[in-house]
Amino acid sequence: METVVTLTLNGEMVSARADQTLLDVIREQKIDLPTLCHMQGLSERGGCRLCVVEVQGAPRPMAACVTPVTEGMVVRTHTPELEHQRRLVVELLLAERNHVCAVCVVNGHCDLQWAAAKLGVASVRYEYLHPDLTMDASHARFVLDHNRCILCTRCVRVCDEVEGAHTWDIAGRGIKTRVITDLSRPWGDSPSCTSCGKCVQVCPTGALFEKGATVAEMTKERDFVGWIIRGRTKREWTW
Amino acid sequence: MAQTIVIDPVTRIEGHSRITIFLDEHGEVRDAQFHVTQLRGFEKMCEGRPFSEMPALMARICGICPVSHLVASAKACDALMAVQIPTAGANLRRIVNLGQLVQSHALAFFHLAAPDFLMGMDADPAQRNIVGMLAARPELARDGVRLRQFGQQIIEWIGGKRIHPPNIVPGGMSQPLTAETRDRILDELPAALTIAERTLAWFREQTARFAEEVRHFGSFPTMFLGLVGPDGEIEHYDGRLRIISSEGAVIGDQLHPRDYQDYIGEAVEPYSYLKFPYYKPLGYPVGAYRVGPLARLNLAARCGTPKADRARAIFRQKEGVLRSSFYYHEARLIEILYGLEKIQQLLEDPATSDEHVRAFAGPNSQEGVGVSEAPRGTLIHHYKIDDDGLMVWANLIIATGHNNLAMNQSVQQVAKHFVKSQALTEGMLNRVEAVIRAYDPCLSCSTHAVGQMRLAIDLRGPDGELLDSVKRE
Numbered sequence: 001m002e003t004v005v006t007l008t009l010n011g012e013m014v015s016a017r018a019d020q021t022l023l024d025v026i027r028e029q030k031i032d033l034p035t036l037c038h039m040q041g042l043s044e045r046g047g048c049r050l051c052v053v054e055v056q057g058a059p060r061p062m063a064a065c066v067t068p069v070t071e072g073m074v075v076r077t078h079t080p081e082l083e084h085q086r087r088l089v090v091e092l093l094l095a096e097r098n099h100v101c102a103v104c105v106v107n108g109h110c111d112l113q114w115a116a117a118k119l120g121v122a123s124v125r126y127e128y129l130h131p132d133l134t135m136d137a138s139h140a141r142f143v144l145d146h147n148r149c150i151l152c153t154r155c156v157r158v159c160d161e162v163e164g165a166h167t168w169d170i171a172g173r174g175i176k177t178r179v180i181t182d183l184s185r186p187w188g189d190s191p192s193c194t195s196c197g198k199c200v201q202v203c204p205t206g207a208l209f210e211k212g213a214t215v216a217e218m219t220k221e222r223d224f225v226g227w228i229i230r231g232r233t234k235r236e237w238t239w
Numbered sequence: 240m241a242q243t244i245v246i247d248p249v250t251r252i253e254g255h256s257r258i259t260i261f262l263d264e265h266g267e268v269r270d271a272q273f274h275v276t277q278l279r280g281f282e283k284m285c286e287g288r289p290f291s292e293m294p295a296l297m298a299r300i301c302g303i304c305p306v307s308h309l310v311a312s313a314k315a316c317d318a319l320m321a322v323q324i325p326t327a328g329a330n331l332r333r334i335v336n337l338g339q340l341v342q343s344h345a346l347a348f349f350h351l352a353a354p355d356f357l358m359g360m361d362a363d364p365a366q367r368n369i370v371g372m373l374a375a376r377p378e379l380a381r382d383g384v385r386l387r388q389f390g391q392q393i394i395e396w397i398g399g400k401r402i403h404p405p406n407i408v409p410g411g412m413s414q415p416l417t418a419e420t421r422d423r424i425l426d427e428l429p430a431a432l433t434i435a436e437r438t439l440a441w442f443r444e445q446t447a448r449f450a451e452e453v454r455h456f457g458s459f460p461t462m463f464l465g466l467v468g469p470d471g472e473i474e475h476y477d478g479r480l481r482i483i484s485s486e487g488a489v490i491g492d493q494l495h496p497r498d499y500q501d502y503i504g505e506a507v508e509p510y511s512y513l514k515f516p517y518y519k520p521l522g523y524p525v526g527a528y529r530v531g532p533l534a535r536l537n538l539a540a541r542c543g544t545p546k547a548d549r550a551r552a553i554f555r556q557k558e559g560v561l562r563s564s565f566y567y568h569e570a571r572l573i574e575i576l577y578g579l580e581k582i583q584q585l586l587e588d589p590a591t592s593d594e595h596v597r598a599f600a601g602p603n604s605q606e607g608v609g610v611s612e613a614p615r616g617t618l619i620h621h622y623k624i625d626d627d628g629l630m631v632w633a634n635l636i637i638a639t640g641h642n643n644l645a646m647n648q649s650v651q652q653v654a655k656h657f658v659k660s661q662a663l664t665e666g667m668l669n670r671v672e673a674v675i676r677a678y679d680p681c682l683s684c685s686t687h688a689v690g691q692m693r694l695a696i697d698l699r700g701p702d703g704e705l706l707d708s709v710k711r712e
Contacts, residue, residue: 134287137629
């Protein structure tokens with residue numbers, strides 16, 4: 001029998017299964033909480049810090065996606081301090097690389113852009129780093145643009161956990177961190193890549209896109225992750 | 240307690256330029272230079288980016304004529320993909336390009352140039368602008384706003400957005416024409432045509448008062464360059480280049496735009512960021528030529544639409560080849576007529592409504608040139624890419640650049656004729672501005688501000704000493 005716990009979410013008493021994360025429960029309650037690295041069906045990373053919430057008794061905000069629910073937990077999701085921190089995270093992401101929405105292939109269909117708009121990020125208070133980053137267009141169908149990568153690792157996880165190819169990895173540390181294919185050889189030379197395109201579809205920004213796409217042309221289809229997981233685990237093939 | 244709000248500096252003006260006038264020991268004008276003091280860097284910043292991104296990126300060169308850059312860029316990309324784009328795609332690009340021509344010419348004529356004609360060159364600058372025009376001749380100002388709006392609407396309805404429209408893509412267009420859009424434009428066309436004809440008639444009445452300006456506003460022999468169709472008709476989207484002498488003799492005809500480097504050279508002067516293109520066989524600076532509406536009407540055999548051809552015939556009766564840059568204004572109005580008539584013809588062609596508007600391909604060629612006629616003249620985009628389709632090199636020759644030599648010569652001519660003392664007057668300053676305005680230059684690319692450009696004029700003695708300076712901020 002599943003264990004049920006009760007917690008207080010924004011002042012309301014809420015029941016949840018003990019194996020759920022806080023983010024699952026928050027979403028079940030239809031509370032709008034932005035995320036960038038989270039993707040239903042993939043393992044959690046807790047890297048983007050947009051889903052931070054205030055847990056009573058905890059010394060600092062906790063990422064809801066990697067925090068299991070516990071009995072008697074008191075959680076607040078939208079305090080002014082949390083909103084401030086979320087804006088800060090988005091501003092830092094925008095300042096770190098070269099995000100130019102106007103000429104981006106996913107302009108209007110971008111998770112980062114939506115998050116910025118939703119959080120009211122009208123300007124960036126930090127100096128843009130304008131790093132001189134390259135693109136990898138060696139693959140026949142897809143292109144990698146490091147300028148737009150926010151290191152959410154959705155590509156790494158979907159390739160490993162769903163496709164099973166594990167083409168993608170992370171190299172370097174700190175500001176020098178990059179996503180790489182097959183120990184940093186050009187994507188087009190990768191022997192492990194099956195060209196399935198799952199990484200491209202789950203990428204929240206225009207960092208991975210279909211070759212030849214022009215501005216605002218690339219829309220991403222993410223529901224397939226759920227279909228595949230459901231099919232694999234429950235043998236239910238519906239979409 | 241009273242409070243003061245200070246806005247300093249006032250921004251959102253496009254284009255920065257400066258003019259230096261050199262005097263000899265007798266106080267007479269010896270020389271004058273037109274400096275463009277800004278650098279954009281698009282040719283460099285595009286390196287390493289995929290070619291498919293170029294139309295959208297290059298459109299950002301300008302907010303007034305983004306369609307021109309989109310079209311030239313998309314054509315360069317078509318060449319990189321080595322595709323023949325579908326007829327409907329090409330026709331839709333033509334229509335958006337002509338919509339752009341109409342709105343840009345309307346802006347240049349009504350908002351920027353017409354206040355000089357309505358109020359006079361020596362009128363109070365506080366009145367000599369579109370706002371003053373609204374008070375003095377509201378129907379004229381409204382015509383200008385309406386015509387510009389119509390051009391912008393065509394761009395929005397077919398291009399997807401008024402500024403930086405996204406539907407012009409490598410290989411054609413991303414959206415076909417809907418019957419609803421076609422009918423909306425056709426419904427509104429007659430009203431726009433009436434405005435264009437009315438304005439042309441009004442301007443022709445005014446021209447007689449500006450005989451001195453006609454004689455001294457960049458009135459000198461140069462060659463003229465522009466695209467023409469296979470039969471020498473006026474052409475703004477495709478076609479080949481023609482260059483004629485100041486007497487009208489065809490020097491080069493049906494020159495393939497791809498080979499532009501064989502006949503166009505680009506010189507650099509230390510006093511300006513704008514390059515100085517010249518006709519290579521004649522060398523620099525003898526090979527000066529002009530582009531834009533005046534050049535197109537001087538070199539094309541016909542327009543191919545009835546109203547514009549009639550207007551062109553009257554225009555060309557004045558002289559064989561019109562050499563004064565003052566005539567750019569009238570040429571602009573004739574081109575508005577042509578643009579509207581041509582849009583109508585294209586919309587009525589069933590081929591334009593075909594659903595097949597785009598060709599798809601990867602990079603098939605490592606080098607591509609796209610040339611089109613922007614409102615201000617011939618626009619050249621030249622790209623080189625690597626095997627993966629990433630840009631390695633770009634060269635752009637913007638329409639305003641072609642006119643650089645002529646603009647410098649015009650400034651000298653106006654200065655020599657109108658500056659007689661060592662003190663600058665408002666009327667003189669305005670005439671120097673007005674001759675530049677005749678070319679409707681895009682310095683950033685554009686120097687358009689309401690009524691006046693941000694412009695500074697320095698008057699220097701023979702030893703280089705600064706005698707006087709007038710600034711317009």
